[in-house]
Amino acid sequence: MLFPLFNFEFTEGVAFDIRTTPSQMGVLTETARQLDGAVRTGHPIYSFAVIGARAEEFADIDNFSGYGADSPFARLRVLGGRIAILDLPDQHSMTFYHHVEEMKNVPYRFHKSFAGDYTDSSGVTARRSTSLRSGSRARCQDRCRSDGRTPLEQSLYSGDRPARIRLRVIDADRLFAAVERVIDDGRAEGLL
Numbered sequence: 574m575l576f577p578l579f580n581f582e583f584t585e586g587v588a589f590d591i592r593t594t595p596s597q598m599g600v601l602t603e604t605a606r607q608l609d610g611a612v613r614t615g616h617p618i619y620s621f622a623v624i625g626a627r628a629e630e631f632a633d634i635d636n637f638s639g640y641g642a643d644s645p646f647a648r649l650r651v652l653g654g655r656i657a658i659l660d661l662p663d664q665h666s667m668t669f670y671h672h673v674e675e676m677k678n679v680p681y682r683f684h685k686s687f688a689g690d691y692t693d694s695s696g697v698t699a700r701r702s703t704s705l706r707s708g709s710r711a712r713c714q715d716r717c718r719s720d721g722r723t724p725l726e727q728s729l730y731s732g733d734r735p736a737r738i739r740l741r742v743i744d745a746d747r748l749f750a751a752v753e754r755v756i757d758d759g760r761a762e763g764l765l
Contacts, residue, residue, distance in 0.1 A: 574605070574623070574624050574625050575621045575622070575623050575631070575645060575649060575654075576596070576598075576601065576602040576605035576606070576621060576622045576623075576624075577596070577598045577602055577619070577621055577668070578594075578595075578596040578598065578602055578603075578605075578606050578613065578620045578621055578622050579596065579597055579598050579618065579619055579620070579668070580594050580595065580596060580597045580617075580618065580620075581597060581618060582594075582597075583617040583618050583687055583689050583703070584618060584687050584705075586689055587689070588689055588690035588691070588692065588698070589617035589689060589690070589691050589692065589701075590691075590692035590698075591613055591615060591617075591620070591691075591692065591693055591694050592692065592694060592696070594617075596622075601659070602622065605622040605624060606622040608622070608624055610624060610628065611623065611624050611628070612624075612628040612629060612631050612632045613694075614631055614634040614635070614636070614645050615634060615635030615636065615693075616634075616635070616636050616639050616644070616703060617687075617689070617691055617701065617703055618639055618687070618703065618705060619639035619640070619644070619645075619668070619705070621645045623645075627652065630648070630652070631645060631648060634648060637702075637703060637704055638675065638684065638703075638704045638705065638706065639671070639703070639704070639705045639706075640668075640671045640672040640674070640675040640705070640706060641672075641675055642676065644672060646668075646669055646672035646745075647672065647676075649745050650672075650745040650746055650749055653744075653745075653746065654744075654745045655742050655743065655744050655745060656669060656742070656743050656744075656745055656748065657740060657741070657742045658739075658740070658741045658742075658743075659739070659740050660739050660740070661739075667748075669745065669748060669749075669752075670752055670765040671706060672749075673748075673749050673752040673753055673756065673765075674706060674752075674756065674761070674765065675706050676749075676753075677753060677756045677757075679756060679761060681708050681761070681762050682706040682707060682708040683706065683707065683708060684704045684705070684706055685704065685705055685706075685707045686702055686703070686704050687702070687703050687704070687705070688700060688701065688702045688703075689701065752765065
């Protein structure tokens with residue numbers, strides 16, 4: 574299982590320590606980060622805690638770009654993984670879209686570099702640069718339903734959507750293909 578440990582303070586010049594920098598993605602992800610045996614991937618903004626039998630397959634990931642071909646997003650897809658979303662609206666939970674956008678080299682996003690102090694698992698601190706593809710944040714306007722779901726996502730997920738807590742699951746490869754079609758059809762801006 575991969576848990577997002579995203580922490581955006583590195584973009585503001587705050588030092589990153591792979592051993593101690595907390596997740597800004599909630600108590601569940603922070604708890605996963607602290608579990609014995611959890612492996613943390615190396616990106617100072619978009620890292621993941623990985624637990625389970627295949628966790629060591631993520632130990633070597635120290636990607637430069639947050640969403641690139643060498644990122645945990647790509648490894649998840651290669652391994653046939655699934656993405657679960659717990660109690661978040663679609664437009665606030667699918668960072669995987671940015672991985673597809675980077676793989677497709679979309680023209681509306683560009684690489685932005687960040688540099689700062691980075692402490693590795695051995696306790697060695699050095700200056701490090703990293704990158705994210707970013708761009709204008711177009712709002713999901715006419716293409717979203719009142720519950721924040723886009724037409725892209727309405728039929729792709731499996732799982733329950735009870736009134737209080739919602740858990741949805743999707744195959745990473747299936748989502749990649751669907752988002753790729755949206756990009757290829759020229760419908761991505763303002764939707765993803």
